[in-house]
Amino acid sequence: MAELEGTGTAIVPTKGDFTLTVKDFDAAGRSTELSAPLPTSGNFAEWTLMQQIIMLKRGQWKMCSVPDILWGLAYAKNIGADAMKGELFPTGEGRWGTSNKFKIKQALATGNVKGIEVKMRDTGEKIELPGCVQKTDLECTATVTVDGWEKPITRVARLSRWYKKTNPNWQGNPEHMLELNTVAHACEYVAPGGTEEDEAPPLATAAIPAGIRSHS
Numbered sequence: 001m002a003e004l005e006g007t008g009t010a011i012v013p014t015k016g017d018f019t020l021t022v023k024d025f026d027a028a029g030r031s032t033e034l035s036a037p038l039p040t041s042g043n044f045a046e047w048t049l050m051q052q053i054i055m056l057k058r059g060q061w062k063m064c065s066v067p068d069i070l071w072g073l074a075y076a077k078n079i080g081a082d083a084m085k086g087e088l089f090p091t092g093e094g095r096w097g098t099s100n101k102f103k104i105k106q107a108l109a110t111g112n113v114k115g116i117e118v119k120m121r122d123t124g125e126k127i128e129l130p131g132c133v134q135k136t137d138l139e140c141t142a143t144v145t146v147d148g149w150e151k152p153i154t155r156v157a158r159l160s161r162w163y164k165k166t167n168p169n170w171q172g173n174p175e176h177m178l179e180l181n182t183v184a185h186a187c188e189y190v191a192p193g194g195t196e197e198d199e200a201p202p203l204a205t206a207a208i209p210a211g212i213r214s215h216s
Contacts (some may be wrong), residue, residue: 016077018127022054024066044084049073056083072096079193080106099194107187109143115145116186118179129163132173138175140184146190155186191192 018038023031034057036050044052053069054061061069061083072088075096081087088101118140124136138159145152151174159178162213170177 001096004121020054024059026065032066042163061090066093068094075194091196095196097101098193100123100180103191103193104180104187106193107190110191111143112147113187113190114147116183117143117145118183119177120145121174123158125160127160129160129174130165131168132159132163132165133172134159134173134174140178140182141199142179142186143188144190153186153189155182157182157185 002082019037020034021031021033021035024030029185034050036048036054039047039051041047047055049070052073053066056069056073057064059067062071064072068090071094072090073083075081076083076088076204079088079098081098081102087099087105091097091101099103121141123139126135127137128135140157140159142155142157143152144154145176157178159174160180162178163174164177167177
């Protein structure tokens with residue numbers, strides 16, 4: 001048996017064929033082993049649902065439970081996001097986010113975007129952001145011209161407000177990430193998506209009487 005280090009995933013030979021296995025843990029720490037034949041195609045869309053779950057569980061969605069992965073795959077299909085490209089990603093507590101590039105792609109797919117203009121301004125105001133190479137605040141203005149709209153969409157964002165300290169891309173290339181983020185938020189007005197983490201209300205499970213909660 002060949003185990004993939006640190007993933008709880010193994011490739012196990014069974015009667016001459018290979019089987020993928022992965023362990024899923026519930027809130028109490030109890031484990032359930034999932035298994036599926038090793039895919040014979042490199043096309044993710046051709047894999048069975050169980051094969052997709054296991055490979056996502058050992059990769060970019062490894063911190064998700066199986067029910068969360070099922071929901072994520074269904075949501076990705078519903079909105080046309082490619083999980084393999086990272087267009088959909090988990091944000092915790094069963095919630096999902098879409099990448100900035102996906103938001104821009106969705107707006108461009110409408111055929112209504114006639115132009116995107118971006119202006120970056122160094123404000124000169126000193127900032128101290130954990131790990132960031134930029135020491136003065138940046139202000140980005142994104143203007144999206146849309147066919148049939150009387151006025152263009154304009155979004156203004158500052159690095160100090162949108163900086164993600166846990167993302168190394170923001171640390172080393174803050175100007176590019178701020179530009180991508182600002183354009184994407186402007187594009188959401190052209191092709192609105194689902195409610196994401198930055199605008200979703202707090203989870204209300206604590207207010208639900210215990211007697212009507214679902215139990216596994």
